[in-house]
Amino acid sequence: MLNKIILIFFLFSILAVDVRSDEPKLYFGHDYNFRKMEFSESLGKNMLKDLSRHKTLYFGVSFTDLVGAEFGHGVTRFSPYHSTFQRGDIVNGQQICVRGRCNHSVYRSSGKITENYFDVILRTKPLDVDELRFMGSIGVSFNKIDIRRKLSDFGMLNFPKMKERRFADHKASLRLSTGFEYMIHDNIGFRNKIVWVNTRALRAAVTDYEMPDGLSSQEYAYKSRDSILYSLGVFAEF
Numbered sequence: 357m358l359n360k361i362i363l364i365f366f367l368f369s370i371l372a373v374d375v376r377s378d379e380p381k382l383y384f385g386h387d388y389n390f391r392k393m394e395f396s397e398s399l400g401k402n403m404l405k406d407l408s409r410h411k412t413l414y415f416g417v418s419f420t421d422l423v424g425a426e427f428g429h430g431v432t433r434f435s436p437y438h439s440t441f442q443r444g445d446i447v448n449g450q451q452i453c454v455r456g457r458c459n460h461s462v463y464r465s466s467g468k469i470t471e472n473y474f475d476v477i478l479r480t481k482p483l484d485v486d487e488l489r490f491m492g493s494i495g496v497s498f499n500k501i502d503i504r505r506k507l508s509d510f511g512m513l514n515f516p517k518m519k520e521r522r523f524a525d526h527k528a529s530l531r532l533s534t535g536f537e538y539m540i541h542d543n544i545g546f547r548n549k550i551v552w553v554n555t556r557a558l559r560a561a562v563t564d565y566e567m568p569d570g571l572s573s574q575e576y577a578y579k580s581r582d583s584i585l586y587s588l589g590v591f592a593e594f
Contacts, residue, residue, distance in 0.1 A: 384415040385591025387547075391432045391469075393555060393583040398446035400560075400578035403465045404434045404503070410469075410585055416477065418593075424477040426493070432469040438508065439463050448505070448523075448562075448577060467503035467523075467560075471553075473531055487539040497531040497553050500524070501560045503578050523560035523578050530554040535587070543593045551585040 389410035395401045414428030440462050443453035452461050475495030482490060503523040535549030560578040 381418045381593050382415070383418065383591050383593040384413075385547075385589050387412040387414070387430075387549070387587045387589030389430070389551075389585045389587040391583055391585050393432075394581045396579040396581065399449055400465075400503075400580070403439045403447075403463060403505070403578070404437050404467070408432050408434050412471075412587070412589070414591075416475075418477075418479075421481075422479050424479070426473075426475045426477055426495075428471075428473050428475075430471045430473070432471070434465070434467045434469075434503070436464055436466040439465070462508050463505055464508045465503060465505045467501065469555075470500045470502075471497055473497040475531065475533070479537070487545075489537045489539075491533075491535055491537055491547070491549075493531075493533045495531040495533075497529045498526070499529055499553070499555060499558060500526040501558050501578075501580065503560050522563050524563050525558050525560045525577075527555075527557045529557060533587075537591075544590070545593075546588070546590045549585075549587040549589075551583075551587060553583040553585065555580045555583045 389412060391408050391410040392406060393408070394406050395404065410430055410432040412428050412430035414426055416424055416426030418424035440460055441447050441452055442460050445452055447461065447463065453459065473495055475493040477491060477493045479489045479491045481488065501524060504520055505523065506520040531551065531553050533549050533551040535547060537545050537547040539545040558580045560580075562577065
């Protein structure tokens with residue numbers, strides 16, 4: 357319900373803009389980002405790297421010099437990461453080696469986050485520099501997380517081949533950003549931003565495993581925290 361209210365607010369924000377005051381301009385660009393995102397204790401922490409690369413393609417329209425709207429698509433890829441846990445540790449909500457058949461477990465995790473977003477952009481020129489524009493945005497981000505995890509070592513002599521597990525979730529989240537744009541040509545510029553995304557709601561639960569009685573798939577999961585993206589990109593107006 358909250359996500360629907362946010363989306364309606366953005367649509368009304370666009371309709372409220374007086375597009376007759378300036379000639380609208382279209383633009384498109386590419387941002388290279390680093391995403392800082394951790395996972396909760398016992399629900400993915402130390403199983404994936406906190407810092408990952410994220411690439412974004414976007415296009416937008418500037419209704420006036422101050423107000424615009426932007427649509428974008430981005431992908432974060434988590435590089436394969438090996439993590440070792442000892443007997444009794446909790447991994448994705450489950451305690452490992454509880455029956456004493458192993459001393460440790462080594463997991464290999466990888467995955468990605470796919471994001472589609474819509475932002476309302478606000479710009480200002482507080483300095484007497486025509487090429488420089490400060491910017492901020494508020495928007496909604498539709499995120500899909502997909503993680504693959506495989507048990508690669510179980511601390512046993514005759515280690516059986518284990519199936520790769522898949523964890524997934526998708527949510528709409530609030531998205532905020534601040535930064536600046538600098539025009540290096542009449543229609544070409546670069547921009548630098550910091551973006552916050554409310555990914556705390558993502559809880560990638562196992563999708564290919566029938567849980568034992570008394571356990572929920574929501575307890576056998578990767579639970580993310582909020583994301584910070586550090587972004588540098590180039591764009592063209594036309």
